[in-house]
Amino acid sequence: GAVVSQHPSWVICKSGTSVKIECRSLDFQATTMFWYRQFPKQSLMLMATSNEGSKATYEQGVEKDKFLINHASLTLSTLTVTSAHPEDSSFYICSASSGQGAIYEQYFGPGTRLTVT
Amino acid sequence: QKEVEQDPGPLSVPEGAIVSLNCTYSNSAFQYFMWYRQYSRKGPELLMYTYSSGNKEDGRFTAQVDKSSKYISLFIRDSQPSDSATYLCAMTRGTGFQKLVFGTGTRLLVSP
Numbered sequence: 001g002a003v004v005s006q007h008p009s010w011v012i013c014k015s016g017t018s019v020k021i022e023c024r025s026l027d028f029q030a031t032t033m034f035w036y037r038q039f040p041k042q043s044l045m046l047m048a049t050s051n052e053g054s055k056a057t058y059e060q061g062v063e064k065d066k067f068l069i070n071h072a073s074l075t076l077s078t079l080t081v082t083s084a085h086p087e088d089s090s091f092y093i094c095s096a097s098s099g100q101g102a103i104y105e106q107y108f109g110p111g112t113r114l115t116v117t
Numbered sequence: 118q119k120e121v122e123q124d125p126g127p128l129s130v131p132e133g134a135i136v137s138l139n140c141t142y143s144n145s146a147f148q149y150f151m152w153y154r155q156y157s158r159k160g161p162e163l164l165m166y167t168y169s170s171g172n173k174e175d176g177r178f179t180a181q182v183d184k185s186s187k188y189i190s191l192f193i194r195d196s197q198p199s200d201s202a203t204y205l206c207a208m209t210r211g212t213g214f215q216k217l218v219f220g221t222g223t224r225l226l227v228s229p
Contacts, residue, residue: 004160034217041125043205043219044161093160106217108153108160 002028004096006109013084013116021079021112023094029074030096034106035067038091050077084116120144123206123220132229136193140206140220143187147208147218150182152191155203155222164204165191196227 003026013019023033032051036044048064050056050071058064068080077096081088091113095106123140130136138152149168153161165180167173167189173180179192189208193200203222210216 006160041221043121043123043221044217045219046216049216091158095160106163108162110160111158113158 002096002098002105002107004030004094004107004109006092006094006112008112009110010113011115013114015085015116016083018080018082019084019114021081021092021094021114023077023079023096023109025075025096025107028096028098028107030077031074031099032097033071033077034095034097035069035077035079036093036095038093038111044093047079081114084114086116089114089116118143120218121206121208121220124223125221127224127226129226129228130196132196132198132227134196134227136196136200136225136227138191138193138204138206138223138225140189141187142189142208142218144208144210144218145184145187146210148211149209150180150189151207151209151217152178152180153205153207153219155205157202161205193225196225198227198229201225201227 005024007022035047038044047062048056048058056069071077093111095108097106121142151166152164155161167180167182170184177194181190203224205222206220207217
């Protein structure tokens with residue numbers, strides 16, 4: 001089956017620093033990757049959609065200068081949280097799609113727990 | 118009003134029970150309906166999907182969609198302790214539009 005990995009799985013950083021999270025599709029080419037944020041006991045909220053080689057499309061209310069997304073290859077997308085603050089502490093999950101399957105064929109990574117102190 | 122409403126639970130049942138998980142939604146444009154299982158601190162895993170109204174069965178799992186009532190359900194028969202997880206419903210509009218809208222998830226606890 002399709003496997004998506006994320007690194008790191010857990011990161012703690014100090015307020016004001018930047019953190020990069022990687023999302024990789026291990027056994028398929030991901031033309032589209034999605035980044036979600038999940039707060040405790042809340043639903044996954046889509047932050048942005050990225051297509052390989054193009055600028056990401058951000059959802060309303062998501063600061064594109066704060067959450068930098070790069071999808072430079074068909075197997076790797078990165079999310080950089082710049083100048084992180086405690087309110088950015090959350091569970092960040094990526095998903096990937098080959099673009100050739102059905103609409104529900106998004107494969108999710110295991111998530112990255114970010115804690116900003 | 119949220120687009121998708123889901124009772125967060127927790128829902129506690131004994132092993133072997135039939136479990137019913139539900140979501141309601143407000144957007145009549147939704148055409149595809151999915152159920153995901155998420156274990157603690159892990160990413161969601163697709164369990165079942167349904168297009169438009171109707172039922173779909175896969176082993177111990179049955180998904181139902183009633184578009185007229187904007188109501189979807191997931192039934193789990195002969196529940197097992199390993200089914201203990203959070204179950205999220207998700208839905209989307211149609212082909213080529215892959216934005217998924219998720220419910221908050223229902224936490225299910227199956228006791229031995």
